[in-house]
Amino acid sequence: MTSLNVALIGYQFMGRAHSNAWRQVGRFFDTGYTPVLKVVCGRNSAEVEKAANQLGWEEHATRWEDVVARPDIDIVDICTPGDSHLPIALAAAAAKKVVLCEKPLANTVAEAEQMLAAVERAGVLNMLCHNYRRCPAVALAKEIIDEGQLGTLRHFRGSYLQDWIVDPQFPRVWRLEKARAGSGALGDIGSHSLDLARYLVGDIAEVSGFLHTFVKERPLPSGDGTGPVDVDDAAYAHLRFENGALGSVEASRFATGRKNYNTFEINGSKGSVRFDLERMNELELYIEDGKNSGFRTILATDAKHPYVAAWWPPGHILGYEHSFTHTVADLLAAVKTQAPPSPSFADGVANQRVLDAIERSSESRRWEPVSSSPARGNDRR
Amino acid sequence: MTSLNVALIGYQFMGRAHSNAWRQVGRFFDTGYTPVLKVVCGRNSAEVEKAANQLGWEEHATRWEDVVARPDIDIVDICTPGDSHLPIALAAAAAKKVVLCEKPLANTVAEAEQMLAAVERAGVLNMLCHNYRRCPAVALAKEIIDEGQLGTLRHFRGSYLQDWIVDPQFPRVWRLEKARAGSGALGDIGSHSLDLARYLVGDIAEVSGFLHTFVKERPLPSGDGTGPVDVDDAAYAHLRFENGALGSVEASRFATGRKNYNTFEINGSKGSVRFDLERMNELELYIEDGKNSGFRTILATDAKHPYVAAWWPPGHILGYEHSFTHTVADLLAAVKTQAPPSPSFADGVANQRVLDAIERSSESRRWEPVSSSPARGNDRR
Amino acid sequence: MTSLNVALIGYQFMGRAHSNAWRQVGRFFDTGYTPVLKVVCGRNSAEVEKAANQLGWEEHATRWEDVVARPDIDIVDICTPGDSHLPIALAAAAAKKVVLCEKPLANTVAEAEQMLAAVERAGVLNMLCHNYRRCPAVALAKEIIDEGQLGTLRHFRGSYLQDWIVDPQFPRVWRLEKARAGSGALGDIGSHSLDLARYLVGDIAEVSGFLHTFVKERPLPSGDGTGPVDVDDAAYAHLRFENGALGSVEASRFATGRKNYNTFEINGSKGSVRFDLERMNELELYIEDGKNSGFRTILATDAKHPYVAAWWPPGHILGYEHSFTHTVADLLAAVKTQAPPSPSFADGVANQRVLDAIERSSESRRWEPVSSSPARGNDRR
């Protein structure tokens, strides 16, 4: 079994989730590689040392430039806020590392395109972490659609609703700062819905959307006065897909009672599917098959369902973190086959263009085309 | 269109529901007959007059003996408490009327057998009103089972849960008096579950059950002191069906939060169904058909579903009262064909024997056989 | 008890539902009036005679002009397709009748405004039939919102999904003809969502929406060739409410598996509600109240819930048709008090302006203001 040394950049929420995935993957999936949690990197020396111990990394470091350049590192996993994805990815590509990057790929289309160009030029395997594609129920939906069971697709109805900043006294954390996060609900959670839309339905031709900030000033986390919120609390978009399907996406952090309500429904001429991340082991499927048609709840926990054979018997559900484990399992499989994993940086660029079009539409108050260019994801082959 | 004159005995809750059914049936179902709401009968003259006006009966009367004997009456509909079913039914049979009787058929097996003997001797059409058989979703379950879609039946799991007497200060109404009501939760609601068990699964060979009264003394409705509760608050039974299936039934008026939670689940070797009266337009169906098996929710509101063609387009749901309208529609259809309607008084006897066996088991604290005899319902043909 | 003579114009689907309401209302609600089903009117003499017999009307007629002018008629109930609402309503107003009109009020804003002017000039009671306001669970949502339980309203999320024309071979019925129906999914079902949005959240300031027709040619009902579909199969709108709330509405007849899926979710700063017409007896309510917060399912079948005391005990659900019975009960109550019922023709005008703005937006491909003018509904007092 070949070892692959992983360097993780960033150790907060996403860093914890990725660490868990790297630790767990070899216990459940036979990918032919043993990932080694070699080094975790963060700016605060004391904190990153603590994280290394807690999360199981052999070493810790504070300068990602050094880490990425290390010859013993095989895979660079980028879990920092969006404003630092670009330089890290460029350096990792230059150093010929396999690169895994948290979504959204970057804070702007231009950055994303630079990142894509870099990995393509370097010829390195690159993967964007949109982990929800790898919930078994979502992967099952993809199978069902690809088999043509839904017929011609008509509607995509996506929503990603949370409520963690409903209280106006919730502090102005980094996710509410444009300079760090790029955007608010749109990039953080709307980007998931839009990636699922592209994954399951296809590329988006044009959008009409708008962003809104309900609470424009919040207490600073330091407790020292208030600061402006310059990202969106909520984002809406209408979508026209290239294949003629129609769609809508709503992302909000002001949907009281919805905690992590990432849902989609897709209607085709022969059937429909519906998914809700809060019940992520279930896929609702409707097939028009006569008198007894109805939405069925598939408990996607059977060995026949994607990824499940690695885990537990039917009905023993998986959780949020497993979607990351499946992501790195597929990345390791791609290292073996050298087939480009999906979603790739090209998907990241395509997604970013959709986000960008929504932002432009919010400004122009009209439909905007999603800019096109040769860059396209490889997930629709 | 031939008119049929109906006499309703009793005008409380069930009387209101039956009145509505008689008024509505001709507006939605073409049975070949026009039922005429001829006379409603009750002991309190002022009250029954008010009821007649409210519910749409042409006449009102206080002596059922007179009403039942009237030559212009074609159908006698018995909606009184259980302790008067016997004499009214005997008189109606003697007068050669079609007889519809609310459930349970009687307060004892002996009474029920007398009633059955009377209608059989008289050769009159007789029907027991177990209205829930005629929810479209329940009738659909019956079709599915009869088509063999569930395979060999293994389990019946029935519950009928309410919470209207959880408060110990709720008064000692007639339904809590054995002399009037015969039994408590067992006869009032458990009898529905048991009728559905017989209807959908088959006859019951033996039972093991028990009855329990949590609150044994309650304020009298008059406000004048308290009185004993001598019926059961809750009833449980294990069932062995003649065909080898196993079952359980629970009826309780102490299930806080459950209002009219009449549910059943039936598991067969190939599939399962589940029903809940609080969502009575839906039938859950599981058929083992491979990777994408799951419980589907059939919204039984399509013209192809039983009874529905008479009403509204798909998705426009029906309510509780419609189950009675369907009952009288089927009774009128039976008058036309002279085919015995189902459930009949014979079913009432069979049901009463199950109730009796549960009461005996509660006393003996062991399994008890359901007494058998030639009397059998006609619902299993 | 005073009698009020009703004339019904139109006897198809809506005519059947209204007839049922007029027949039933006096059996369950004490409004002080006895509605008399005096005359039903339709163009086809044989058909309208059959309808009169079936639905319980004393007389039938073929010329609405005559019927509306009859001095013995007190209430004119308009259930025809939208293209004839205007002349009938003008004549009814001129004849000083109480007017009840099916939604949408008219096929254009101009027509709706003429109708409003006419009833106001004549000083006659006028009511628009948006029956879903009178599902007990919806009326309960209104109470909860008016009590401030949800706090500041942030989001309205409405959808009305059906699937009856998914098959391209489904014929080109009148609802698919612009000249008759005014619009497609937008006016037929989207108008319900938008009325609920205005009822529950408030007036709408501007919209961004679009209409789409998937199948543009269908077989004619006559079987004689095909005809164009010139109305929308699906309609989408983003909404900005005057009070700062944001919203979205989607109406589609191409949502396979959704039969009559009229749903809304409203998020406020303190709580949320959700409703689904296919489970119309239930209201989901979330109130942020600490550790054990969660969406609760209120089974709105208790005597304490709006309209329910007239019907059955808790847990005995109501159906689609009851929403019409509640509508006419409230109209009769308004006749008594002479307080204008809600929604009124003024609401109809306001709703029509929203529909019009969505159509304009679909053309202009940008946000459009909802035209304002003195006309406003009276439901926000």
Place this chain on the structure above:
Amino acid sequence: MTSLNVALIGYQFMGRAHSNAWRQVGRFFDTGYTPVLKVVCGRNSAEVEKAANQLGWEEHATRWEDVVARPDIDIVDICTPGDSHLPIALAAAAAKKVVLCEKPLANTVAEAEQMLAAVERAGVLNMLCHNYRRCPAVALAKEIIDEGQLGTLRHFRGSYLQDWIVDPQFPRVWRLEKARAGSGALGDIGSHSLDLARYLVGDIAEVSGFLHTFVKERPLPSGDGTGPVDVDDAAYAHLRFENGALGSVEASRFATGRKNYNTFEINGSKGSVRFDLERMNELELYIEDGKNSGFRTILATDAKHPYVAAWWPPGHILGYEHSFTHTVADLLAAVKTQAPPSPSFADGVANQRVLDAIERSSESRRWEPVSSSPARGNDRR
């Protein structure tokens, strides 16, 4: 941080789940100890070596007698079939190890009592692994009940339904052999329901139950002919709790469509809770609090809910395996405080007595008392 060396006996399904828990616990919970996966033990040398590599154990061994006696071992974790629990536990107690044992504690009451006597005599910490107590939603239910929010408990309604042996051609695996497994559905899954009943409601005074085997002969796993099934396919029990509550439990492996449907509902005088393992992150709670009462779905994924703070943000659900991680976290905490963990071997004895009473009742066909003795669990303090 002190290390604690763990020896795992058995490496099949439960061994895999426990291994995962031991690997993960230190990454998420700060217990003050670092568990070391020292040695895994199994009879087949090649297989146990493979398991050691796969599951992350430092060493592997084939004789448990040797392993349990090793002075460097601190904790013995017993994951073998029930027929070997007794000797391993006796040896572990004699060697003064902390003992964790999979449920059911033993195959008979006598064995269970011997095991309890041994750990008490030795004075070693002992814990029974009934992992479902440690689903956050179940632990939350316990909190709610202990706070008195449900009032006086009236009903426990437990079911544990699976369908993995519905096919008569499914082979006669060890779980279908009495000599190995002790019993069938009763001990394997019914024991979970009964443990939850005792945990949440209290001790059981008497039972009336029965066992049934639908398919009495099955193909041997070797493919070499068939063998008898001498355990139950389904088990039913009525329960009378010592505190006056009533209950029912059903366990079946023949409930087609139910995969791991471990559910309970508890009704008290003030409220109710319901749980379903297939949606294990949710607890349904009903509190009678007026007009807007309803069953609410608590998504038990908030930091305020039991165990959750160690994991992910609200709405990011946990899976089956986490219940084991919580179990070993609590065991490590108990090592620190030396407070006896719950459930203990005493609970195992109490549970076994309930299982035994059900088996006796199935034989005698009547109610049977649960034998009492000083041994009592410590979970009701």
